[in-house]
Amino acid sequence: MNWQRNLKISNNQPLKDKTTMRIGGAAQFFCQPQDLKELRMFISWAEKGSIPVFVLGAGSNLLINDKGVKGLVLKLSSAFFTAIELKGNSIEAGSGVKVSRLIKFSLDKSLTGLEFLSGIPGTLGGAVMMNAGCWGKDIAEIVSQVKVMDLKGRIKTLKDKDISFGYRKSGLEKYIILKARIRLKKSTRGFIECNIKDHLLKRRNSQDLTFRSAGCIFKNPKLESAGKLIELCGLKGKRIGGAFISPRHANFILNSGNANSKDVLKLISLMKKRVRNKFRLFLEPEIKIWG
Ligand SMILES: Cc1cc2nc3c(=O)[nH]c(=O)nc-3n(C[C@H](O)[C@H](O)[C@H](O)COP(=O)(O)OP(=O)(O)OC[C@H]3O[C@@H](n4cnc5c(N)ncnc54)[C@H](O)[C@@H]3O)c2cc1C
Structure with missing residues (x-):
């Protein structure tokens, strides 16, 4: 079919530089869909060829094998997947938006609640998938809904109560996360700025940021570090x-x-x-x- 010929899929795309660890081989197939229509075309192409699909965020919680990845790696980094909208005291953002940009946006709108994620080098999609968190809080506490696409191209909006968030997991593994809505509260710029600074300082004092890494390798076992x-x-x-x-x-x-x-x-x-x-x-x- 014509649309299949027009799909922009690269072969053997190196992935190393798309991860924070700077390790790994190439993706057998790689694409950056511009919008939902293209995303559907890519996953339909993969499904027809029984090709596994992987979604890459900022690659900050990933170790990629030097031999590379057999399958189609999708990166949701186009303008469509990185848009941010204000909805009252909530923010709705595309899954490709960097957490740092989201925090900056909330600061500019004087909305508090995201500051605890300061310093996490991932995207919103990765943070929701991993239920990213720190300092005793996780993103599940402020997510009110998530828009996803399944591998048949069907879109659903899941409310927070429909998502099985747990410690560093969301139960959303069978979906591509498209957008998430984050519930925040009105505050003052000064308060939010202070929170961001505190959290960045705590991170600098406790984590090792001198060399490339993927953050914590293991989950903490119950009651242990x-x-x-x-x-x-x-x-x-x-x-x-x-x-x-x-x-x-x-x-x-x-x-x-x-x-x-x-x-x-x-x-x-x-x-x-x-x-x-x-x-x-x-x-x-x-x-x-x-x-
Ligand atoms: C220095 C450093 C500090 C860190 N500190 C913390 C911390 O304090 N707390 C914490 O929780 N994590 C931390 N991390 C880990 C990491 O930043 C987070 O888990 C982050 O949320 C991962 O987002 P990402 O976009 O990089 O996801 P990736 O690493 O690209 O992907 C992680 C997983 O999410 C999936 N995924 C990504 N986007 C989507 C999408 N749109 N749809 C479906 N699946 C998707 C991927 O397929 C993969 O399974 C740290 C990492 C580093 C390098």
Whole structure:
């Protein structure tokens, strides 16, 4: 069919630079749909060829295999998927909008509630999918509805009560997140600015931002800190190839510049093994591993 010939799909698109870890091979197929019509065409093309579909946000919670990803990687970064609208005291934004831009927008509108996410380098879509959070709060607390598309191209609006948010999960894995509406409250610019500064400072004091990473590798087991457990196994600073465990925050794996996915995966296995042997606790990865 004609529309299939017109689809702009690149082959072997390198993904490394589209992740915060700067690791990984190429996408077999890659596309950046301009709008919903194009998005539907891409997923229909993939479905016809039984090609798996992956949605890439800012790649800040991802480890991509050096061998690359077999399938179609979608990036929702066009103007359509990055629009922000004010709806009373709520903000409705496309899933491709960076969390940092959303926070800036809420500051400009004197709306409070998003500041706790300051410093998270992801998109709104990634934050909703992962139920991103910190300092005892997560995005589920302020999401009022999410617009999604399933892999048949059907669009649905899910209310917060219909979404099974949990610790770093949303239950939305079978969907492409298109938009989300965030419930905020009126405040003053000064108050919001102060909150943002505080949260950024807390982050700088507790996380390791000196080298490229994907944030925390593991979820915290109940009542425990994964970072503390890894630290108690004596693994801070442990290096494999170009990857090493942060000497500051043991739940961060850092890329010294030339790390590959194998180095990171070996460190992940080592961390899991040591914690299991010493504490009889199973560490579940928070990051998504592709390929
Ligand atoms: C320095 C640093 C600090 C961090 N601190 C925190 C923190 O404090 N708290 C926290 O929770 N996380 C933290 N993270 C992890 C990460 O930033 C968040 O999980 C973020 O929300 C991921 O968003 P992303 O757009 O980068 O998603 P990606 O990494 O691109 O994707 C993550 C998952 O979401 C899916 N996804 C992304 N967009 C969509 C969409 N539109 N539709 C469907 N699926 C989608 C992907 O397919 C993938 O499964 C940190 C990361 C770094 C590098």
